[in-house]
Amino acid sequence: MASEVIHQWISIPSELIGSIPRTQELVQARTQFESDLMTIEDFRKIENVAVEQTIRELDQVTGSMVLSDGEQTKPSFVTYPIYDLIFERYKFDKQCFQITFADGHVRTLPRLVKAPFKYATYAYKYLNAAKALTKKPIKQAVITASALSMVYSPHLLNTGCIENYSYEKFLQDLTNECEKDIRLCLEQGAHAVQLDFTEARLSLKVDRSGHLLKDFIKINNRVLDRFNPNEQKKIGVHVCPGGDLDCAHSSDIDYTLLLPDLFQLQLTNFYIQLSSEPDRIRVLKCIQEHMKSNHRIFIGVIDPSNPIIESAEIVRDRVLEAAKFIPIEQLGTTDDCGFSPFADDTSTPREVCYKKIKARIQGTKMAEQILNTHH
Ligand SMILES: [Zn+2]
Numbered sequence: 001m002a003s004e005v006i007h008q009w010i011s012i013p014s015e016l017i018g019s020i021p022r023t024q025e026l027v028q029a030r031t032q033f034e035s036d037l038m039t040i041e042d043f044r045k046i047e048n049v050a051v052e053q054t055i056r057e058l059d060q061v062t063g064s065m066v067l068s069d070g071e072q073t074k075p076s077f078v079t080y081p082i083y084d085l086i087f088e089r090y091k092f093d094k095q096c097f098q099i100t101f102a103d104g105h106v107r108t109l110p111r112l113v114k115a116p117f118k119y120a121t122y123a124y125k126y127l128n129a130a131k132a133l134t135k136k137p138i139k140q141a142v143i144t145a146s147a148l149s150m151v152y153s154p155h156l157l158n159t160g161c162i163e164n165y166s167y168e169k170f171l172q173d174l175t176n177e178c179e180k181d182i183r184l185c186l187e188q189g190a191h192a193v194q195l196d197f198t199e200a201r202l203s204l205k206v207d208r209s210g211h212l213l214k215d216f217i218k219i220n221n222r223v224l225d226r227f228n229p230n231e232q233k234k235i236g237v238h239v240c241p242g243g244d245l246d247c248a249h250s251s252d253i254d255y256t257l258l259l260p261d262l263f264q265l266q267l268t269n270f271y272i273q274l275s276s277e278p279d280r281i282r283v284l285k286c287i288q289e290h291m292k293s294n295h296r297i298f299i300g301v302i303d304p305s306n307p308i309i310e311s312a313e314i315v316r317d318r319v320l321e322a323a324k325f326i327p328i329e330q331l332g333t334t335d336d337c338g339f340s341p342f343a344d345d346t347s348t349p350r351e352v353c354y355k356k357i358k359a360r361i362q363g364t365k366m367a368e369q370i371l372n373t374h375h
Contacts (some may be wrong), residue, residue, distance in 0.1 A: 009372055010328050012319065013066070014364045015192065015298060016329035017238055019077065020058070020070030020353055021346045026050040030343060048129075052054045053132045057350070066137045069130035073078060077196045077341040078109065078143050081181065082151070084120035086110055090151065097150040102105055103246045107342070108295065109154040115165035117173045123193075124184035137191030141238070141338075144195045145178040145223050146216035170221065179222045186231055187274060194271060195220065195237045196315030198341075201250040201258050202242060210257065217261050224266035225295040236261070236269025236298070241276075243337035246305040246347045251276070256286040263290045273319060273336035274300040276309075284325040297326050300336035301363065302356045309355045315363020320370065328371050333364045 022030070029046040032038040034079070054070035074080045082090065090110035097109045119223055127140045152162075154168050185193045197220070203212040218236075227235060239262060241251035255277060270291075277283050287297060301318045319333060339353045340346070 022341040081119035194282035235267040238271040240273035286326040298332035298334040316366040319367035
């Protein structure tokens with residue numbers, strides 16, 4: 001009789017990036033609140049309802065094991081820490097850092113005009129609100145120090161500084177605030193903390209030499225070096241060509257120019273846009289070459305900017321394809337991006353998001369089954 005070797009079952013974790021389009025009620029309420037047509041109390045009530053509804057739907061409709069608050073109450077993935085200080089400390093003008101998307105629309109980051117740099121809002125606030133509504137693990141996205149480094153307007157580096165507030169002093173304050181943002185989420189029991197590093201690929205568009213990317217990696221590692229290896233296991237990074245209103249800002253930049261530097265970040269989990277890449281195999285080969293033995297690679301198997309809903313079988317095949325290059329023990333799945341990084345982006349209906357997420361969960365399970373039985 002043949003003896004049977006019992007292998008340990010290897011699970012493939014699947015997580016969303018974070019954002020889900022805001023509910024219609026919330027989008028309307030935000031407009032009214034910002035036009036002084038609604039009190040903050042009424043606005044908060046509507047925000048709470050939206051968070052509660054999103055967590056319930058993510059749990060019950062999609063079957064996700066790890067949830068998020070859908071970023072319902074974030075004004076955007078990048079400005080949330082400083083949003084409440086915008087009129088007090090920031091300015092919007094021609095010297096601001098701007099991102100131009102493929103369809104020509106622009107998003108502007110305000111520039112700091114009053115020192116010192118500080119956060120008004122830390123992400124643990126969102127995490128705690130979500131944790132109060134479910135027993136399932138909650139993932140929390142935070143913004144990178146490198147993205148917020150762009151509020152120190154680049155022209156100041158050449159022409160002077162704000163109130164004797166040097167760039168180095170600014171970076172120290174930024175590093176402290178970003179560390180605090182991550183640490184508070186870890187202390188409050190986040191399942192994972194994900195740094196949204198959408199400007200990584202963009203940096204190669206701004207500076208083809210790669211120096212800006214290397215500076216961004218350095219700025220982020222200044223923060224990450226303050227965490228011990230156990231804490232770093234719960235920290236991850238998300239990269240993509242930047243999604244907003246169903247289009248991107250840097251998909252014309254070659255991914256393989258970004259990945260070697262990306263894997264120098266002192267963290268464990270990489271949430272990597274992949275499904276919308278024209279040549280996935282080339283990207284997977286680059287990942288295989290540069291990833292480290294302690295890394296987990298969550299590959300994007302769903303494209304949020306494509307209205308067509310992926311089937312579970314498509315997802316399964318994408319996972320099986322990736323498993324040829326990434327050991328199953330180090331593999332995970334995610335969506336290519338959040339579904340709505342900015343609060344006013346309602347380009348994708350919520351039902352479509354949920355169907356896409358459900359396909360990701362089911363397709364990942366199907367691949368897990370195959371990979372474990374043919375291992
Ligand atoms: Zn993204």
